[in-house]
Amino acid sequence: MSAVVEVSELTVRYSGATALDGVSLFVGEGELVALIGANGAGKSTLVKALSGLVRAESGTVDVRGRLAQVPEGREMFGDLTVDDNLRLGGWRNGRKGRDTGAIYELLPDLGPLRGRRAGALSGGQQQMVAIGRALMGRPDVLVIDELSLGLAPLIVEVLVEHLRELHASRGLAVLLIEQNARLALELCERAYVLEAGRVALSGPASELARDSRVAAAYLGGHVAVNP
Amino acid sequence: MSDLLGYLITGLGLGAGFALVASGLVAIYRVTRVVNFAQGSFAVLAAMLTSSLLGAGLPHGVAELGGVALGAVAGLVVGVIAIGRPGTTPGTSLIVTLGLGVFAYAVEILIWGDQPRSYPGVPGVASLAGARLQAHYLLIIAVTVPVFAGLAWFFTRTDLGKALSACASNRYAAQVVGIDVRRMGLLAFTLGGALGGLAGVLTTPVQQVTFDSDVALIVNGFAAAVLGGLSRPVVALAGGLLLGVAQTLVAGYGGGAYQVEVALVLMLTVMIIQAARTGPVLEAAR
Helix, strand or coil, X not given: CCEEEEEEXXXXXXXXXXXXXXXXXXXXCCCEEEEECCCCCCHHHHHHHHCCCCCCCEEEEEECCCEEEECCCCCCCCCCEHHHHHHHHCHHHCHHXXXXXXXXXXXXXXXXXXXXXXXXXXXXXXXXXXXXXXXXXXXXXXXXXXXXXXXXXXXXXXXXXXXXXXXXXXXXXXXXXXXXXXXXXXXXXXXXXXXXXXXXXXXXXXXXXXXXXXXXXXXXXCCCCCC | CXXXXXXXXXXHHHHHHHHHHHHHHHHHHHHHCCCCCCHHHHHHHHHHHHHHHHHCCCCCCHHHHHHHHHHHHHHHHHHHHHHCCCCCCHHHHHHHHHHHHHHHHHHHHHXXXXXXXXXXXXXXXXXXXXXXXXXXXXXXXXXXXXXXXXXXXXXXXXXXHHHHHHHHHCHHHHHHCCCCHHHHHXXXXXXXXXXXXHHXXXXXXXXXXXXXXXXXXXXXXXXXXXXXXXXXXXXXXXXXXXXXXXXXXXXXXXXXXXXXXXXXXXXXXXXXXXXXXXXXXXXXXX
16 A cells, blocks of 8 residues: 655754654555644644645655645635635636536535535534535545534534545545544544654554553543444 | 715715725735735826826827836735745735835836826816716726726636635635635735726826825725725725715815815724724734
């Protein structure tokens, strides 16, 4: 399996403070990978480095294929319509690649919302738009920064179901950055645990879910029962 | 009564010029968060060049287009200097535009001297339902209306216009989807330059231009733009027209010497109210 994203020995500093300290990880083609960690562990910095929005001090970020991002907090173009939000997701494709029709087939819930102002939608609807906007970039790998943050569990379930379908039908790889470790470890095949800018643990999600350190720090002390 | 109608139409013509300057300010501020104090000098440069081109024998229309083109180029140059370097804060860029506005004085005096210039526009006096006004004001209105309709179409119907609006709405998200926000900023400066240039070219036949005419234009344009927190083009248009009408009424029934004061009083009132309601303009625009 070849990697669509390969990060090696990545170090990023913000005016002296080290945000990432020699982080290495990879996402294979069509693989679902989770990155879990507490606030300030460096997750968002890693996302920005993947999109080329922060500069690495050392190390490399190698993205083979197209990467699209679902940013933390959804980051809608609030004054624009849902359809315009989606269209701009295809900005890099050129004019012919900005037809939004396929997205409404993949995410039918967006159809009735297409003319609405994105800023006026609920959090769950916005997250759906953010995923649709990212899919407009025809990605090989989708980087999702906090899928569940601030959303009701039922809505998160719907989103997760969509991601599973996209993964199964299109072989879409996903790097899911999540505070909700239980959700991340359930959805994904493999996971990394980021602590204070370093990869503290990594391995198959099922193993990490049983790891006592992960359980204590991220799963509220209870070891997940995962056969 | 016919006096009033004449004042109203003249005011709309005058206000259309303010609205053009204001919409240039808004176009630039929305995308870059920079208040462009060089906005008035685009109008002066465009008007000066138009007068030279007409003096050299070029026909009307061509000379005016040349002026607007110079405004657009000046806008791009100011943009490159003000926001070209990555990481420049809007505050720093604002000071740069202020400096460039003063620098433009030197260029204008070197090339065109310090005497007022003008050129003929639409000649004569028009009669409209008993009201008499300078016919050129009708031309200003007739040009400004389709320009604003075109801007509305550009920003809401084209991908490029939507991308500009996207930068205004959420800079970070624009970067995430791959929009080059700095290039969009330069495009906004160029557009702002053209709009400022058009204002200068259109209004010079009824208000002669000198190198420091930019002060009155920027005060009026800013007063109109600030009504909409510097970020709402439609409010800026309405503000410009309102300001033009108010000034013409004050000049017609009161005294012509108080025109700029009308703008200043309006601007201060709006800014004080906005600051009391929602914090400074920067916050209001979010």
